[in-house]
Amino acid sequence: MRFKTTVIARLALRNLRRQARRSLLTAASMIAGSALLIFSLILGDGTHEQWIDSAVRMADGHLSILSPRFRASRALKDRMPAESRAAVEQALRQGGIPGEIRAVAPRLAVTGMASSAAGARPARILGVEPAGEAAFSLLDEKLQQGRYLRPGDRLAAYVGIGLLEALDLRLGSKFVLTAQDAGGEIAGQLVRVVGTFRTGIPEADRSLLHIPLSTAGAWLGCSGDVTSLGLLLENSQQVPQARRSLQQRLSETHGTEALLALSWRESLPELDAAVKIDDFSNYLFQGILFSIIALGIVNTVLMSVMYRRREFGVLQALGLTPGQSASLVLVEGLILTVLSGTIGIALGLSVTWFLWGEGLDLSSMMDNEWTFSGVVMDPVVVPRFRVARMVQGLSFIFLIGMLASLYPALRAMRIDVAETMKFER
Amino acid sequence: MGNPALQTEAVWKVFHQEAEKVRAVRGVTLTIQPGEFVVLAGPSGSGKTTLLNLIGGLTRPTDGRVWVDGLELTRMSSRELARMRLEKLGFIFQSYNLLPVLSALENAEFPLLLRGLERGQREHRVRELFQRTGLAGLEHRRPGKLSGGQQQRVAVIRAVVGEPALVLADEPTANLDSAASDILLTVMEELNRDLGTTFLFATHDSRLMERSRRLIHLVDGQIASDQWQEPRRES
Numbered sequence: 001m002r003f004k005t006t007v008i009a010r011l012a013l014r015n016l017r018r019q020a021r022r023s024l025l026t027a028a029s030m031i032a033g034s035a036l037l038i039f040s041l042i043l044g045d046g047t048h049e050q051w052i053d054s055a056v057r058m059a060d061g062h063l064s065i066l067s068p069r070f071r072a073s074r075a076l077k078d079r080m081p082a083e084s085r086a087a088v089e090q091a092l093r094q095g096g097i098p099g100e101i102r103a104v105a106p107r108l109a110v111t112g113m114a115s116s117a118a119g120a121r122p123a124r125i126l127g128v129e130p131a132g133e134a135a136f137s138l139l140d141e142k143l144q145q146g147r148y149l150r151p152g153d154r155l156a157a158y159v160g161i162g163l164l165e166a167l168d169l170r171l172g173s174k175f176v177l178t179a180q181d182a183g184g185e186i187a188g189q190l191v192r193v194v195g196t197f198r199t200g201i202p203e204a205d206r207s208l209l210h211i212p213l214s215t216a217g218a219w220l221g222c223s224g225d226v227t228s229l230g231l232l233l234e235n236s237q238q239v240p241q242a243r244r245s246l247q248q249r250l251s252e253t254h255g256t257e258a259l260l261a262l263s264w265r266e267s268l269p270e271l272d273a274a275v276k277i278d279d280f281s282n283y284l285f286q287g288i289l290f291s292i293i294a295l296g297i298v299n300t301v302l303m304s305v306m307y308r309r310r311e312f313g314v315l316q317a318l319g320l321t322p323g324q325s326a327s328l329v330l331v332e333g334l335i336l337t338v339l340s341g342t343i344g345i346a347l348g349l350s351v352t353w354f355l356w357g358e359g360l361d362l363s364s365m366m367d368n369e370w371t372f373s374g375v376v377m378d379p380v381v382v383p384r385f386r387v388a389r390m391v392q393g394l395s396f397i398f399l400i401g402m403l404a405s406l407y408p409a410l411r412a413m414r415i416d417v418a419e420t421m422k423f424e425r
Numbered sequence: 426m427g428n429p430a431l432q433t434e435a436v437w438k439v440f441h442q443e444a445e446k447v448r449a450v451r452g453v454t455l456t457i458q459p460g461e462f463v464v465l466a467g468p469s470g471s472g473k474t475t476l477l478n479l480i481g482g483l484t485r486p487t488d489g490r491v492w493v494d495g496l497e498l499t500r501m502s503s504r505e506l507a508r509m510r511l512e513k514l515g516f517i518f519q520s521y522n523l524l525p526v527l528s529a530l531e532n533a534e535f536p537l538l539l540r541g542l543e544r545g546q547r548e549h550r551v552r553e554l555f556q557r558t559g560l561a562g563l564e565h566r567r568p569g570k571l572s573g574g575q576q577q578r579v580a581v582i583r584a585v586v587g588e589p590a591l592v593l594a595d596e597p598t599a600n601l602d603s604a605a606s607d608i609l610l611t612v613m614e615e616l617n618r619d620l621g622t623t624f625l626f627a628t629h630d631s632r633l634m635e636r637s638r639r640l641i642h643l644v645d646g647q648i649a650s651d652q653w654q655e656p657r658r659e660s
Binding site for chain 1 (some may be wrong): 504526539541594
């Protein structure tokens with residue numbers, strides 16, 4: 001058996017070499033296709049990771065821990081009490097959660113009004129811990145004037161530029177926040193503008209503001225409590241495992257009243273759908289491209305089989321089984337595709353790495369800021385190199401080679417040996 | 426007494442061409458003992474090649490039975506037939522049919538390679554046959570670099586190297602000039618005499634007929650005559 005495999009592999013290689021020009025032309029299309037495949041996969045992954053990273057840092061993180069009731073009501077009464085928060089933070093500090101936690105952001109979110117002498121506007125108020133939030137969120141990087149919140153700040157507010165203008169405020173101006181407190185009463189809090197930001201997302205710029213968590217807790221009568229804990233991981237690939245592990249730990253520590261660990265896919269369903277649609281269209285394009293390439297391979301291998309009908313007849317007369325004749329064709333097709341596919345992948349990786357390893361700048365294609373699903377996107381897309389993608393790419397190429405060689409292999413298998421010898425007459 | 430190299434019993438082969446039935450082989454019963462040097466002669470369309478294909482397990486008979494070295498082919502699966510061909514038969518074709526991607530040596534040792542023999546054993550046997558057939562020194566040439574006669578001698582080595590029970594040769598001299606034919610026939614006679622290889626030829630070639638010890642005439646798919654004769658020796 002081992003000998004027959006060696007013989008088949010040797011014959012396959014020599015047959016490919018024998019039709020060198022035809023093999024090279026087919027290999028060239030496979031190399032180009034594979035290079036394009038890997039380029040689009042890693043660039044697509046980079047784009048998606050960037051979308052996700054931007055989105056989760058403007059929203060609730062890769063994972064957010066909250067009470068199931070708060071998820072439904074968004075009401076302060078359904079917040080996470082200080083003891084639960086402490087237990088979760090303790091669990092996070094103990095480690096053992098798969099993936100690398102880059103930042104943890106405790107937040108107390110409430111909807112209320114922001115008022116000044118110029119009027120009142122609805123506001124989305126986030127009580128945050130300045131140091132943790134700066135590592136977690138991108139908002140501090142969107143600074144327009146002044147500064148972001150600092151540890152020790154008490155009455156400071158970091159305000160969206162739209163809200164600032166609507167309330168006719170400036171740096172240093174005071175204004176009043178009003179919201180329902182933990183007891184269900186309307187409570188007010190005076191704050192002072194220390195900085196302004198512009199995200200490029202009108203809704204955020206018009207309504208969002210950050211104040212220190214301690215100030216928010218004292219104002220709303222729930223010091224130490226939070227509405228959610230956001231977790232920023234190293235990348236989105238770590239989310240599923242981290243979520244499972246975290247949810248299990250939350251169930252162990254909190255029993256039936258367990259807190260929820262929500263992944264970004266659940267907190268940002270539009271973004272999840274957008275990533276899936278983009279992946280689908282990418283796969284569809286690759287599918288069409290590789291169908292065309294596969295037809296080229298079918299043509300090459302089938303031509304080779306038809307051209308060598310008598311040789312297949314001779315091989316079977318000498319003792320090769322029909323199945324072994326078919327495997328010879330399959331091996332030829334696979335050597336051609338896998339070899340050229342691997343070269344294509346290596347080429348795609350190298351070109352992407354050398355030309356765009358630091359990022360592909362798409363800003364020249366955009367007039368304004370690129371917002372998508374409520375998130376401002378960075379116009380510089382950084383390709384994301386993942387081993388899993390290489391394996392997927394190679395497996396796909398292997399599958400294409402196998403499928404494309406199947407029909408020619410069947411033709412070789414079904415050859416009528418006596419019939420092929422008639423050509424001698 | 427061992428098995429006959431070949432035995433057929435009332436073998437028929439009927440082809441259907443459009444509405445017509447073509448009876449290519451009609452009830453052929455034949456026995457060939459080991460060591461025989463037999464020629465199957467007859468005009469075109471007499472069924473020589475079809476009979477050879479039936480014996481080689483390349484075509485299945487419509488009726489009747491075929492045994493090669495005591496193994497009945499008729500009920501074998503295609504996989505079993507392939508194994509039988511590998512172990513019991515050798516083929517020589519009119520157009521040599523060497524594999525162009527292999528050297529002369531690799532072509533000749535191909536059946537041994539398929540049988541899984543180690544390189545040393547293969548090369549020892551093949552080189553000896555190259556020497557015996559006057560091909561020494563041409564082992565590493567590709568078929569395209571050999572003359573027709575040399576290619577056919579490589580094909581003969583390929584057919585006999587595995588010491589099969591029977592070598593089937595279909596018009597082996599048809600593409601060769603008389604000098605090359607003579608050399609080839611002498612080689613095959615020597616292999617028959619020295620190694621006891623059993624040959625069954627299908628041919629029109631009168632020189633081959635004259636040099637056989639048993640001449641079977643096939644007419645319209647039937648054996649018209651089966652006679653032993655004193656072979657003519659080349660001077």
